[in-house]
Amino acid sequence: LRSSGSNSAKTLSRRPIGVFDSGLGGLTVVREIRRQLPHESVVYFGDIARLPYGIKSKQQILSFSIQNTLFLLKKKIKALVIACNSSSSAAFPFLKNHFNLAVVDVIQPAAEEAVKISNGSRIGVIATQATIQSGSYEKAIKKRNPKARIFSSACPLFVPLVEEGWLNHPITDEIIEHYLQPLRKQRIDTLILGCTHYPLLKERIRKIMKNGIPIVDSAQPTVRQLASLLEKKAISYPSNHKGSLKIFVSDLPRNFKRIGERFLGEKLHNLEIVREK
Numbered sequence: 001l002r003s004s005g006s007n008s009a010k011t012l013s014r015r016p017i018g019v020f021d022s023g024l025g026g027l028t029v030v031r032e033i034r035r036q037l038p039h040e041s042v043v044y045f046g047d048i049a050r051l052p053y054g055i056k057s058k059q060q061i062l063s064f065s066i067q068n069t070l071f072l073l074k075k076k077i078k079a080l081v082i083a084c085n086s087s088s089s090a091a092f093p094f095l096k097n098h099f100n101l102a103v104v105d106v107i108q109p110a111a112e113e114a115v116k117i118s119n120g121s122r123i124g125v126i127a128t129q130a131t132i133q134s135g136s137y138e139k140a141i142k143k144r145n146p147k148a149r150i151f152s153s154a155c156p157l158f159v160p161l162v163e164e165g166w167l168n169h170p171i172t173d174e175i176i177e178h179y180l181q182p183l184r185k186q187r188i189d190t191l192i193l194g195c196t197h198y199p200l201l202k203e204r205i206r207k208i209m210k211n212g213i214p215i216v217d218s219a220q221p222t223v224r225q226l227a228s229l230l231e232k233k234a235i236s237y238p239s240n241h242k243g244s245l246k247i248f249v250s251d252l253p254r255n256f257k258r259i260g261e262r263f264l265g266e267k268l269h270n271l272e273i274v275r276e277k
């Protein structure tokens with residue numbers, strides 16, 4: 001497999017960070033990179049043509065994730081963020097072990113954060129079917145606190161609702177209630193939003209849960225972990241320039257602009273479509 005080779009830390013430091021997701025939801029992580037690490041440049045790949053990953057098999061998601069990584073390596077990235085929970089579940093160990101590259105996923109940092117702030121070790125996880133079925137949050141949490149109890153719920157309708165922009169719609173509230181009621185009954189004390197799309201529903205979820213428990217979304221802890229990894233490897237951007245953002249997508253659906261800008265929190269510029277990777 002291709003790798004970043006034996007480049008010195010000095011050469012690597014000026015290169016961009018590669019980020020991929022099954023679609024545009026991973027832009028919530030890019031938004032956080034731009035907030036926490038404004039000097040870093042980012043190359044993003046959103047595999048919109050093959051979205052959703054969250055209902056596909058592990059083999060399929062792994063294969064897409066490898067292709068996405070190979071594409072980003074061609075852009076000479078210095079580090080990779082797997083900004084998709086379904087890909088992190090299916091591909092993180094593989095990508096970390098087979099590419100000579102600093103790799104960060106979204107599951108380990110969110111699990112770590114949840115274990116740190118939970119005060120009763122009853123942790124709820126909501127995510128796509130692929131992520132829940134993989135048991136990856138369970139493993140990541142148990143590794144850090146073997147006594148923790150994990151209560152999970154797959155919420156397959158959240159992704160299309162967010163894409164449709166129904167963030168404050170009564171139907172969305174009803175569906176949130178439906179998915180989260182069993183977790184509330186289990187008296188969870190912390191909730192992990194284990195999918196790139198869910199941060200956009202965070203305030204509604206908070207309201208409907210009514211119990212004031214902390215809600216962890218992976219963007220902030222993931223970027224904190226990325227920052228410390230860059231530092232550890234001495235490949236943080238060496239000066240104060242303003243980082244650039246280049247976005248590649250494998251398709252441009254009709255409503256991509258509206259959806260993308262909602263995730264990114266700024267105007268979408270510098271967008272390019274790649275049909276053949």
Ligand code: DGL
Binds near residue numbers: 055159
């Ligand atoms: N990016 C996916 C995730 O975080 C959600 C969308 C999809 O199913 O592809 O799991």
